[in-house]
Amino acid sequence: MNAAAQSDAIRTITTHYIDGAFVESHGREVIDILRPTDGQVIARVTLANEEDTRCAIAAARRAFGSFGRSSKEERQTILRRLHAAASARISDLTAAMVEEYGGVVRFAGPIVQSGVDAFLAAEKALQEMPLSRSWGKTTVTLEPVGVAGLITAWNANVLFVCLKLASAVAAGCAVVIKPSELSSLQTRVLVEALHEAGLPQGLLNVVTGLGTVVGAELVRNPDVDKISFTGSVPIGEKIMRDGADTMKRITLELGGKSPTILLDDAALDQGIPAAITMAFLNSGQACAAGSRLLVPESRLDAVKRAIRDAMRAFTVGDPADPKIAVGPMVSQKQYERVQSYIRKGIEEGAEILVGGEGRPQGLESGYFVKPTVFIKVKNNMTIAQEEIFGPVLCVIAYDSEDEAIRIANDSKYGLHAAVIGTDLHRARRVASQLRAGRVVINGMTDDPQAPWGGFKYSGIGREYGRYGIEAFLETRAILEA
């Protein structure tokens, strides 16, 4: 698969998925989808308006009337069907993700797989979850919250859609999904796949449109009971404020500025490549990217050498090439954002060890940036505090374990963190003091039953496993006199 060779014809999408069918948009606004490797138009998408959104909400409300009373077994059957339907299109989904936003295939492949696997993971979690408890004359049941609006970010749209849908269905909710408008092509492939699952009519609705139009309607509409959102802090704050008018239940998966603590007993030949992999995950456009690397002052010179060596393997180029580690940024806007942070870092006194401003040689036409590592970074600098969402790593020196923990926690965010070291007891002790929703030890790893979500400004609530399903449930107690 070669992203550049993929699309000579410009594709058009004019429909939304409402009440079990692809229906023409009431909206008239059309956006171009640009391929990040060369900025060419690859698709034109007609965006939904409020009327489309209200039709989708009404369909979901009707579906909830019966699906809200479904048994665990019925929901499990549907989750297995969704898994089978999505599995059939894994390579198309990966290709769309690579082409549409320049996600490197070595990341896009596993991300799509984990999205598809989310249906089976939710089925397993549901199987193990007691939905009812009784004692004496009291019975407590966990009831679906109702119609859920699922709003996603572009950077791993297929995963977010599958994950949120899986948890909502496991809980017995009907959904209206508003994917990122930057993910229209991948969403179309996914929805065509899920259509084959033969779901009850109206259970799944997908309307692609602007956040300020479709997203805002979902948030204010009294027939939507719950919003599950993945995206930026300012929009998360707005959703909380606006959702209060209709007492929405809200889950927010927001940004991060994740620390990686390299302990002084870490093996650099493994630890540094692991740290850079976490920093440049999804070309740095990942909420969990380990964008602050905390290293012992005493090992700084050795760390710098190890970073320079390791960076040779982090090549930039065509995201469809499995050897490539860093692809283009999703858009010109994102390209400029990364450039402005690199300039800011230099102005504030940090020093460039690798990379810098501008495009890498030979990659002048797309939104490519140079993977960049800054040294001499102080944790109060803008580049160490704000989420850049690009391949920019800040190396921050510390003197003691306590100082490393203090610096790691000195952030408005608390989504993800990592500890790298040889002594596991010590690494666990450090991990247990980090104010983050997920901490990994000695490299990026995953467990689909483990919760995902943030402390502080990284969000509210959790996804994955039983934690993700609980976010779509209400508790009811029935007491007999």
Ligand code: NAD
């Ligand atoms: P964004 O906040 O700009 O947009 C996210 C979604 O919200 C989009 O679908 C957008 O159309 C919609 N939206 C915009 N305005 C809205 C409004 N007024 N009401 C309702 N919806 C609205 O974020 P983005 O640029 O798509 O994604 C990048 C951000 O997402 C980063 O901050 C990143 O850290 C975060 N993110 C978090 C996680 C996580 O799991 N915590 C995962 C991926 C991305």
